[in-house]
Amino acid sequence: MTELPDWMRPPRPEGWLAEDLDHLPNAPRHTELIDGSLILSMSPQRFWHMEVVDSLRAALRPQAPAGHHAYREMTILLDEKNRPEPDVTVSTTPYDGSRTSIPAGDVELVIEVVSPESEQRDKKMKPAKYAEAGIRNMWIVEQEASGDVAVSVYELDDVTTTYTRVQVARDKLTTPVPFPIEIDLTALTP
Known part of the structure; x- marks a missing residue:
């Protein structure tokens, strides 16, 4: 297993904040935030x-x-x-x-x-x-x-x-x- 990229590590112990989504340089296009956790949509679209x-x-x-x-x-x-x-x-x-x-x-x-x-x-x-x-x-x-x-x-x-x-x-x-x-x-x- 490869190491997680730096952008996937939460910037604070309590998780991500909504404003953080605007500063993720290599995140997948459809990245959502639910309860302070990133949701990455990686599957192909039908x-x-x-x-x-x-x-x-x-x-x-x-x-x-x-x-x-x-x-x-x-x-x-x-x-x-x-x-x-x-x-x-x-x-x-x-x-x-x-x-x-x-x-x-x-x-x-x-x-x-x-x-x-x-x-x-x-x-x-x-x-x-x-x-x-x-x-x-x-x-x-x-x-x-x-x-x-x-x-x-x-x-x-x-x-x-x-x-x-x-x-x-x-x-x-x-x-x-x-x-x-x-x-x-x-x-x-x-």
Whole structure:
């Protein structure tokens, strides 16, 4: 086993902080921070995942009201020890070419497109963090055995601070929140 590179060693005993992600020179492109620990996405991306992420972002952009933006693979600053990277984020954060994260308070919707290697994080760990940060809307997108796309739409329950699934869409997704959205799910992949 080879020795770990210096950039993989936490700079302090209590772990990494959100700001540290901006100073990791050789970290993999999709590095997230969960509870002060680095999460490195090293597995190859599947075509299905890439197509769904690109298509969802493209479908959301023209439907978003003024001042809302659909971003792909930008980390969200939840707190000093948590900076996850959803696949798509709809936010009121204006575009800034030097920005490396989105403040949680600006996030209207997070979308996780589930891959086999990220299923536990996408369906368990990250939703709990998003809910705790007060992000009101979340979608979990999965590939069914048939190859079709299924989207589970969640809304934040203010009493329990957890997400409640309000619908599962398969052919067409229609939702009024965070703004009126209509997406043909059959057109997300070739």
